[in-house]
Amino acid sequence: MTKEIVLSLKNVQKTFGGTPVLKSINLDVYGGQIIGYIGPNGAGKSTTVKLMLGLISSFEGEIEIFGENIKESGPAFKKRIGYVPENGEIYDNLTPMEYLSFVGGLYGMEQVTIEKKAKELMRLFELDGVLHTRISAFSKGMKQKLLLIASMIHNPDLLFLDEPLSGLDANSVMIVKEVMDQLASQGKTIFYSSHIMDVVEKISNRIVLLANGKIVADGTFEQLQQQNKEGTLEEIFNQLTGFDKHKEIACSIVSVVENGDTNE
Amino acid sequence: MVIRMNEFMLLKVLDKLQPLFTKMDIDYPVMRQILQLKLTMDTRRVPTIFNDSNNKSGNQFLKSLAVYALMGLMLLLFIFGDNYLMQMSIYYAVVMFILMTSVISDFSSVLLDVRDKMILHTKPVNERTINCAKVLHITFYLVQLTIAFTAISLVVGLVQHGIVFFLLSLLILVFVNLLILIMVAFSYIFILRYFDGEKLKDIINYMQILLSVSMIVGYQLVIRSYNHVEFSTTFSFEWWQLFLPPFWYGAIYQLVLADGPFSSQIILLASLGVIVPIIALLIYIQLIPTFERNLEKLMSNNGQNKRASYWWSRLWEKVVIWNHEEKVVYRFAVSMLKNERDFKLKVYPLVAMSFVFPFIFLLNSVSFQTEGELGASNNYFWFYFSLLSIPTSVLMLKFSENHRAVWIFRASPMTNKKIVERSVLKAYFVRLFLPVYLLVGGAFCYIFSMRIALFLVAVLLATLFWIKISSIVYFQGAFPFSEEYKGSQSLESVKAIILMIGMGLFALIHYLIIFSDMYHTIFIVLLILANIILWRK
Numbered sequence: 001m002t003k004e005i006v007l008s009l010k011n012v013q014k015t016f017g018g019t020p021v022l023k024s025i026n027l028d029v030y031g032g033q034i035i036g037y038i039g040p041n042g043a044g045k046s047t048t049v050k051l052m053l054g055l056i057s058s059f060e061g062e063i064e065i066f067g068e069n070i071k072e073s074g075p076a077f078k079k080r081i082g083y084v085p086e087n088g089e090i091y092d093n094l095t096p097m098e099y100l101s102f103v104g105g106l107y108g109m110e111q112v113t114i115e116k117k118a119k120e121l122m123r124l125f126e127l128d129g130v131l132h133t134r135i136s137a138f139s140k141g142m143k144q145k146l147l148l149i150a151s152m153i154h155n156p157d158l159l160f161l162d163e164p165l166s167g168l169d170a171n172s173v174m175i176v177k178e179v180m181d182q183l184a185s186q187g188k189t190i191f192y193s194s195h196i197m198d199v200v201e202k203i204s205n206r207i208v209l210l211a212n213g214k215i216v217a218d219g220t221f222e223q224l225q226q227q228n229k230e231g232t233l234e235e236i237f238n239q240l241t242g243f244d245k246h247k248e249i250a251c252s253i254v255s256v257v258e259n260g261d262t263n264e
Numbered sequence: 265m266v267i268r269m270n271e272f273m274l275l276k277v278l279d280k281l282q283p284l285f286t287k288m289d290i291d292y293p294v295m296r297q298i299l300q301l302k303l304t305m306d307t308r309r310v311p312t313i314f315n316d317s318n319n320k321s322g323n324q325f326l327k328s329l330a331v332y333a334l335m336g337l338m339l340l341l342f343i344f345g346d347n348y349l350m351q352m353s354i355y356y357a358v359v360m361f362i363l364m365t366s367v368i369s370d371f372s373s374v375l376l377d378v379r380d381k382m383i384l385h386t387k388p389v390n391e392r393t394i395n396c397a398k399v400l401h402i403t404f405y406l407v408q409l410t411i412a413f414t415a416i417s418l419v420v421g422l423v424q425h426g427i428v429f430f431l432l433s434l435l436i437l438v439f440v441n442l443l444i445l446i447m448v449a450f451s452y453i454f455i456l457r458y459f460d461g462e463k464l465k466d467i468i469n470y471m472q473i474l475l476s477v478s479m480i481v482g483y484q485l486v487i488r489s490y491n492h493v494e495f496s497t498t499f500s501f502e503w504w505q506l507f508l509p510p511f512w513y514g515a516i517y518q519l520v521l522a523d524g525p526f527s528s529q530i531i532l533l534a535s536l537g538v539i540v541p542i543i544a545l546l547i548y549i550q551l552i553p554t555f556e557r558n559l560e561k562l563m564s565n566n567g568q569n570k571r572a573s574y575w576w577s578r579l580w581e582k583v584v585i586w587n588h589e590e591k592v593v594y595r596f597a598v599s600m601l602k603n604e605r606d607f608k609l610k611v612y613p614l615v616a617m618s619f620v621f622p623f624i625f626l627l628n629s630v631s632f633q634t635e636g637e638l639g640a641s642n643n644y645f646w647f648y649f650s651l652l653s654i655p656t657s658v659l660m661l662k663f664s665e666n667h668r669a670v671w672i673f674r675a676s677p678m679t680n681k682k683i684v685e686r687s688v689l690k691a692y693f694v695r696l697f698l699p700v701y702l703l704v705g706g707a708f709c710y711i712f713s714m715r716i717a718l719f720l721v722a723v724l725l726a727t728l729f730w731i732k733i734s735s736i737v738y739f740q741g742a743f744p745f746s747e748e749y750k751g752s753q754s755l756e757s758v759k760a761i762i763l764m765i766g767m768g769l770f771a772l773i774h775y776l777i778i779f780s781d782m783y784h785t786i787f788i789v790l791l792i793l794a795n796i797i798l799w800r801k
Contacts, residue, residue: 055674078677089668091745093603097571098596105592106676132571134462134603 004031005067006158006189007052012061014047021047023213024061029191031157034184036204037193038233040241043210045193046086049160052191053083065158079107082151086162086193088143092135096122096146099135100153107154114153121149125172140167148176159183159190165199177203201233211241272303274404291393298384298397302374306405329412335362339417343424348521349530353514355417356440360510361478363409364444367402369472374402375452376464395552406441425521432520436513439541443509446544453551456558469605476613501529512537574598580694589678590687597691597744604665606749611660611696614653618700621649623707642778644712647723648771650700651730655763657696658734659756661688664745673743681743686799688744689731697727718784722774725791730770732798734763 007029014022021044029035039045050056052063054070063070065077091099097118104114122128125145135143144167151159161180165173180190180203194200200207201221209217209224217224217240221233230236238244275296278285285292307326342355375398384394414437422430455464505511515533519526577598585591601607625646630638664670673684705720737759777783 053671053675055671075677075679078675081675083671083675085671087668089666089671091600091664091666091669091672093605093665094596094599095572098599102592102596102599103672103676105588105595106672106678108588108677137460137462 005029006031006033006065007191008062008064009048009052010062010064012048012051012059012063014044014051014056014059021213022051022059025210025213025215027208027215027218029189031187031189032184033206034180034190034192034204036200036207037191037210038195038197038200038207038237039210040243044213045210046162048210049083049162049191049193053081053160054078079154080157082154082156082159084144084147084151084159084161084164088140088147088166090135090143090147090150092138092143095132095134096127096149097131099146100150103150104153109154117153118149121153122146125149125175141169141172144168145172157188159188161190161192163194164192165194165196173199197232197234197237207233209237209240216240272300274303275300278400285396288396289390289392290396291390294389295393295397295400298389298394299401302397302401303404329408332362332366332409332412333416336413336416339414340420343417343421346425346522348517349511349514351514352517353508353510356436356510356513357508359410359414359437360440360444362413363406363441364448365471365475365478366409367406367444367448368468369475372448372452372468374398374405375449402445403441406445410437410441429517429521432517436516436537439537440509440513442541442545446541446548449548449555450544453555453558456555465605469608472609473612476609477616501527505533506536509537509540512540572599572602574602576699577691577694580698584690584694585687587683589680589683590690593684593687594691597688598695600664600745601691601695606665607660607663610749611653611657614657615696615700618650618653618697619704621652622646622704625649626711639712642775644708644716644719645771645775647704647708647719648726648767648774650704651723651727651767652764654697654727654730654767655734655737655760657692658689658731659738659760661692661735661744662738662742663747663749665749667746667748670743670746673746684743685735685739689735693728693731697731701727718781718788719778722784722788722791725788725795726770726774728795729791729798730763730767732795733766736798737763 005028007027009025009027012022012025013020025048037045037048047056051059052065052070054075057071065073066080068077070077094102097115100118101111101114104118105111119128119131122131125148127142127145130138130142135146138146144164148161148164151161159180165176168176177199180192184190184205192200192204205220207217207219207221207224208215217227217236219227224233224236225231228236228239230239238246278296278299282292285295339355339358342351342358345351380394380398414433418430418433421433452464455467512533515530516537518530519534574595577595581591581594585594623646626643629641629643629646673681678684701724705723708716709720738756774787777787
């Protein structure tokens with residue numbers, strides 16, 4: 001398989017009101033990769049994704065997607081991108097069919113195709129009974145499934161998934177993981193951010209760790225293991241982000257819970 | 265550290281009754297805490313009656329009571345005179361309507377609070393205590409509301425009809441409150457039995473809209489009909505009166521205060537007023553467990569819902585939509601306008617006003633004119649009052665309960681983001697303004713004959729023109745549905761007033777040139793040009 005660069009960040013920087021969030025990010029992503037994009041809270045993961053999607057338009061440096069600089073190319077590159085947002089923002093007073101028709105339409109799909117695909121995907125995700133029910137009545141897992149469908153309905157070549165498995169039951173998690181695997185082997189690229197290290201460890205064929213606005217590790221899980229002499233991704237994560245106090249903090253919490261206001 | 269929460273008068277009164285509650289196997293300190301929490305939350309909720317009020321500081325509930333007291337003034341119409349049966353029936357019809365709609369729109373959240381289940385029922389608190397807190401909470405609210413609404417008219421009644429009238433009214437209001445509470449509860453039981461929670465939320469939403477509309481329109485009508493109110497009609501009994509509670513209570517007044525002899529029908533009506541609430545209460549207590557069970561429906565959805573049909577907007581789609589991207593956003597906007605409850609609550613009353621106002625002002629003029637004179641007059645210019653709802657409605661298009669979901673527009677590959685705004689405006693026009701235009705226009709055609717055809721064309725163009733102008737003033741590049749609902753800020757109110765003044769001047773110019781067909785045609789041509797320039801962008 002020829003290695004086509006799908007996504008390329010060159011010296012990308014972003015500051016919010018004087019505080020630097022991203023300090024010089026450099027990253028090349030190739031077709032068929034599943035990138036586990038991890039980092040502590042506030043490290044700038046979501047910001048990176050938002051920059052690449054064009055949700056935030058002002059930044060330093062260059063981002064190229066499908067070989068085009070997104071500052072200059074206009075919004076057409078977004079046709080080949082799918083996105084699952086972190087907090088599942090969705091117009092929940094619409095029904096799934098209305099929402100999917102709308103999203104599909106924005107990606108330029110034909111109404112007949114959308115409806116056919118939507119019905120089929122909803123059925124496969126076991127949501128066929130609620131095609132015309134308001135999304136606000138959905139459980140967290142149902143909403144998450146819908147967001148996944150909405151991100152894939154237009155057959156994108158690049159997927160940005162922000163905690164895509166949150167709220168899903170174990171069976172659905174297996175389905176989604178398998179779907180990602182198969183999409184990647186078809187040459188599609190998945191950019192996956194999550195806090196659940198076990199999943200990232202198993203699913204990704206490349207892991208990128210962001211801390212304090214910088215990439216501090218980049219490579220396959222095996223490569224990271226060799227570099228850091230640690231067993232699991234969780235431990236590598238702790239080591240690289242310089243966090244070693246979890247035992248002490250836990251001790252304090254337990255002591256407060258048990259002794260409460262006596263405060264001994 | 266102690267959490268500071270408001271101390272309420274009610275709680276201090278209840279403290280005195282503590283032994284009574286303890287005897288009823290109620291955990292008083294816990295109930296007191298629940299009640300205190302609920303009352304504190306009430307002070308922070310904005311009642312429907314304040315639909316478009318702006319500052320959210322202070323005790324919203326107390327302020328809304330003042331509004332109810334003001335509205336209560338209309339009850340004075342029915343206090344004077346001694347045709348008790350008729351006038352008190354109308355009195356209670358008004359009281360029951362207002363109290364009922366307001367209970368449904370503002371206190372459904374209490375009756376239907378599913379968070380109670382999650383938060384309270386998971387704690388070691390017994391069921392009795394929770395239910396007692398709930399009942400006290402609603403009773404307390406209803407009593408305050410009733411007092412605020414009826415106090416002035418009751419005092420006037422005391423002066424006018426004496427102490428017996430006053431005490432009787434107090435007693436009857438207790439029954440009325442009981443009846444309202446149970447009627448609301450029964451209708452919820454019924455709805456939840458046959459429909460799912462979403463349907464119930466829709467029904468509550470429509471009740472809220474109805475309350476807002478009746479507030480505005482009812483006022484206009486009451487003020488204007490003041491001169492026409494007469495209670496000289498003698499009462500004749502009809503069987504259907506047995507089913508209308510206001511007549512029961514009118515009959516009680518008749519029985520107690522008027523001189524006999526009384527027909528058996530009046531005695532029947534009066535006794536229903538006492539018996540029905542008591543029976544209803546007994547049935548209700550039996551049904552509470554069923555009610556609680558059905559409440560669970562609110563949390564789950566079990567509906568295989570039917571697909572909504574959008575025949576009206578699809579019909580006009582062919583006329584107003586120019587390309588594929590526009591169609592996508594237009595359809596989306598139509599669903600949003602149909603489904604977003606907050607939007608409906610704020611805009612539907614305005615739409616109702618656009619529909620009613622031209623006729624109210626027209627009726628006002630009718631009293632001075634004969635039918636022939638009216639048909640030949642320029643009174644069709646009242647049509648312009650329909651346009652006054654445009655600025656606020658367009659402003660509301662900027663907001664959404666799901667304003668964060670706007671990322672989808674930014675993440676989409678649309679080439680021209682201006683299309684979004686334009687298509688949403690079109691959806692608003694088709695769904696909310698066009699029906700008003702067609703109905704009022706049709707009626708005016710009937711009243712004033714087809715000679716106003718040119719005028720109607722001009723008004724339609726003016727509508728499009730002002731919708732676009734309002735959007736330019738309010739949107740300024742923002743996406744529709746992209747901001748959180750907040751009380752209208754003063755800057756935006758000022759903008760609305762300026763826009764309305766602009767419309768007024770516009771209507772005035774139109775009025776001045778109407779005499780000449782040539783000027784009128786030029787006026788229309790200019791409007792067409794202006795619309796083309798504005799909407800093409």
